Amino acid sequence: MTATMTMTTRRSLAPTRRSVTHKFTVANYEGYLTIGIHEDGTPGELFLKMSKAGSTLSGMCQAFCRAFSLSLQHGLSVEDACSRFKGMRFEPMGATSNPDIPEAQSIVDYIARYLELHFTD
DSSP states (O other), rough: OOOOOOOOOOOOSSSSOOEEEEEEEETEEEEEEEEOOOSSSOEEEEEEEETTTSSSHHHHHHHHHHHHHHHHTTTTTTTHHHOOOOOEEEEOEEEEEEEEEEEESSSSHHHHHHHHHOOOO
């Protein structure tokens, strides 16, 4: 049996683009989520800076954002991306600083829910 591969075109953001930076906490872990936005208003990249720079948590958050960004740039919709990451449960979890998302099951869950609130219908 042979597999067929389909190549997709990467949709990169313009060299100068709009962005939104959102400060948040999950269980007393502070983070800054920056979302690079395409000209049509859709997100095209994520960057996450956690308060404990150099930690395993910080490194995993950077890896997650890179994978999420590449997925969006290669055609995964924001809705599909959020549905895959929303509800992931691991530490840190708990109360957040955002009244629209009072509890998060993880930082990944928080980011997916934030994107869903602000970038989906």
